[in-house]
Structure formats: structure tokens, C-alpha cells
Amino acid sequence: xxxxxxxxxxxxxxxxxxxxYACPLQCPYCSNPINYPDYNNELSTDDWxxxxxxxxxxGAVQLGLSGGEPLVRQDLxxxxxxxxxxxxxxxxxxxGLTLNEKRILELKNxxxxxxxxxxxxxxxxxNDFLAGTQAFQQKKDMARLVKxxxxxxxxxxxxxxxxxxxxxxxxELAIELDADYLELANTQYYGWAHxxxxxxxxxxxxxxxxxxxxxxxxxxxxxxxxIYYVVPDYYEDRPKACMNGWGTTFLTIAxxxxxxxxxxxxxLPDMQLPNVREFSINEIxxxxxxxxxxxxxxxxKQPCRSxxxxxxxxxxxxxxxxxxxxxxxxxxxxxxKSPDHATITSITETTQENDLNNEDQPLIxxxxxxxxxxxxxxxxx
Amino acid sequence: MAFNTTLSxxxxxxxxxQWEEAQNAYVILYPEGMVELNQTSAEILxxxxxxxxxxxxxxxxxxxxxVQNITDxxxxxxxxxxxxxxxxxx
Numbered sequence: 001x002x003x004x005x006x007x008x009x010x011x012x013x014x015x016x017x018x019x020x021y022a023c024p025l026q027c028p029y030c031s032n033p034i035n036y037p038d039y040n041n042e043l044s045t046d047d048w049x050x051x052x053x054x055x056x057x058x059g060a061v062q063l064g065l066s067g068g069e070p071l072v073r074q075d076l077x078x079x080x081x082x083x084x085x086x087x088x089x090x091x092x093x094x095x096g097l098t099l100n101e102k103r104i105l106e107l108k109n110x111x112x113x114x115x116x117x118x119x120x121x122x123x124x125x126x127n128d129f130l131a132g133t134q135a136f137q138q139k140k141d142m143a144r145l146v147k148x149x150x151x152x153x154x155x156x157x158x159x160x161x162x163x164x165x166x167x168x169x170x171x172e173l174a175i176e177l178d179a180d181y182l183e184l185a186n187t188q189y190y191g192w193a194h195x196x197x198x199x200x201x202x203x204x205x206x207x208x209x210x211x212x213x214x215x216x217x218x219x220x221x222x223x224x225x226x227i228y229y230v231v232p233d234y235y236e237d238r239p240k241a242c243m244n245g246w247g248t249t250f251l252t253i254a255x256x257x258x259x260x261x262x263x264x265x266x267x268l269p270d271m272q273l274p275n276v277r278e279f280s281i282n283e284i285x286x287x288x289x290x291x292x293x294x295x296x297x298x299x300x301k302q303p304c305r306s307x308x309x310x311x312x313x314x315x316x317x318x319x320x321x322x323x324x325x326x327x328x329x330x331x332x333x334x335x336x337k338s339p340d341h342a343t344i345t346s347i348t349e350t351t352q353e354n355d356l357n358n359e360d361q362p363l364i365x366x367x368x369x370x371x372x373x374x375x376x377x378x379x380x381x
Numbered sequence: 382m383a384f385n386t387t388l389s390x391x392x393x394x395x396x397x398x399q400w401e402e403a404q405n406a407y408v409i410l411y412p413e414g415m416v417e418l419n420q421t422s423a424e425i426l427x428x429x430x431x432x433x434x435x436x437x438x439x440x441x442x443x444x445x446x447x448v449q450n451i452t453d454x455x456x457x458x459x460x461x462x463x464x465x466x467x468x469x470x471x
Contacts, residue, residue: 152393
């Protein structure tokens, strides 16, 4: 395999532990796979501790504890405590449901560094509609308790057409809750979000207006609140440097132990994803076919192969290329140099028309009934 | 925002300074991010423990490393660290 363009393998820096796909919420933009019930054979506490130890030994230092809802795992405190002993900086990414003051204190004592609470919207009505359950007040209460107990206060709001009109109110909510960080993450269209794309993608005008508001607040709040703004890549003309390059930085472990170079990689064809039940993290990272698949640039086609920007964006997202062109080796069609770029333009134009004609289909909520799985293959589209 | 040279400087809440064997460097860790530090930056941040103000940090560094005339360089880095939200004053 040693070609000129095969770079040295860099060690993982980020371990994203998707502890469970169980979740009390039903967000229609969930990034979990649409067949998430197939992952119910969850790793044991000892498996997770071994995964943390092995990844740490290789150089991983940021630990994301995510899901689903990670608080559903009864062994969360034990996992956090193990992570702290190993020297990880641990981030709990939660909906705030099933959280309470006692648990916040237990996690703090176990060495958890930070809790990120998601909000679906700035009002109870929209928030609870999107979450598919009553959650707004609980989230606000938990955000205040997180702050009270000395954690950095991080709010995350996923932005799409159902809440983008609330941009100003979302920022005001963050101020009201005294957030230290606010992540405004425009929806990335994978998993459930891809299924609901036509109902979620904002129009160009909506996006521009919201971004202007976010920028105003960013200046106004400088030094008080850090605002991270994740751009919606359908309105860019260059692709994102997905995962900072395949197999360079991020290691995701699904609830059943499947190791993923990115959390959407399970949909890619021919990719036999290794499982931590069978292989060590070292073997997975360095030797598995899956993690080596898109390392370097030998796999690239034109226009990426001869593009001077390939060292910056790595050809964009492999999953997006596959979903939108049927070819995982193609340039990410977000790129205006891609021969398939018209696919993106046609999607954004449809959005524009739907919005004008008010022709939205109902959202498909993330729940077992709507999930695609072995017994319900019709839901796979 | 300019910082106050007479107030003590501490790492901001949720930030941690740590030696990383794998990177052979000190890093500053914070929610969902980290920055690898060069040796000089790390030595300055190590003194941001909430006990020393700017002048005292400069004096301590001059003493520790037997150097002089570093005030401007240290000031520049401390300002960057403030602007990035890594350190704070109370």
C-alpha cells in the first residue's frame, strides 16, 4: 500500500463514544442511523473501559459521551470516572432529560469536564413539538443547574427551517441562561435529517437572515459568550473538510461496538466496519480496511485528484458524495467544481418552491415505528 | 478587551492544561476543543493559577529561566490567551 500519496497515519485525538441509541426524544434531524434499533446489542461497562484505555494510549484526549441519550446508561458515572483517571477531557452531550441535581453532582465528582445541553428551539411550543415530548422547561432547569455547579455552560441548537425564524430568540435564550458557549449547528443532512431534508432545509434567504443575526450577536457578546456557527454546507460552494480528513483525528464507536471513521459511515457500500469486540483500537485504527479506505488521496477521482484544494478539504464528505451521487469516490457535490453540483442546486431550488407554496410534507419523527430495520425494510428510504 | 495587570490570572473554568505524551507537548483543553502549545506558551500558562498577577508572572519567568526583557512577549501571549477565553481574572 505504500504509495507516494499515502501519508503517515496520525493518532486519533477524539473518541466519540455513542453509548446508546436509546433516547427519550424523537428529533426528526437525529444523526443516528435510521436503523438505530439494530444497534441494541450494547457494549458492557468493561468493554467501554477497555475502549477508553486503548484509545487514550494511542493519543486520544477529547472524549465525547454521546448517544442517543448517554444518561440512559446506568454505568455513565463509572465510565466518566475511568475517563478522568486516564486523563481525558470529557464532554457529555445530552438532551438534559433524565438529568437531575444529584446526577450532576455525581458526574462532577467523577471528573466530568463539561455538559452540553441541546435545545430544539427557543419556545416551549416548537421545542416540544420537535422533541416529540415535553422537554423545554426541564432543559432550562438543567442548564441553570449545570452553571450553578461550575461547569462551563454549553448550549447546542440544531438549526433548520422549523426553527431558523427564532434565531434572535435562541440567542436571547442563551443570554438568559448565561451560556459560556453557544453552538448554532445548521443541520447536516445525514440519517434522519436526510429523510426529512425537504422539510428541514432553510431557503437561502432564511439562512442569510439568520446568519446576519448570529454575526451581530457574536460581536455584541465577544468576551462573554463564544458562539460557534456551523455553516449549512448546501449553501457553500466548497465542501467541508469532513472529519478533518478520514481516519486522521476522529474515532466513533457505536453502541454495539462498531468502529466508525465518521458517524454516518455505516451506510457506505462494501465497507466492512470493524468491531471493538473483535479487534483492538490499535488494529482498528492502523490496520483495518475501513479506516484506511479514504486516507491520503490515491482514492480520489477528478476533479479532486488534480485540485489544489484537496489538501484543505480532502474532497469533502464521502457519505454525502455517496448519498447524492451514488458514488462514494466522487467529489462532494457541494463543491461547485463537482460535475454533480446541479444535484445540490436542484435540492435548494425545490426547497424554495416548497416554502413559497407551503407544500411541506409532515416530519418523520425518530422513533422505533418509523425506523428502518430488518423487519421493516420499507422504511429504508 | 485589555486585561488588568494588577489582578491575578487564572485558567478559565472548564479549561485544563495538560502534558500530552502522544503529542510531546502541553495542550490546553476546553469544551470540545484543544490547542497544542509551544514550550514558552505552556510555561506562561503554568503560572496562571490564580495567585500571580501579570508583573509577578513576568518576574517569575525571568527568575525561572534566567532571562530578561520578556515583558512585551509575555504581554502579547497573555492578551491572546485572554482573547481566546483560556484565562480570566476575577
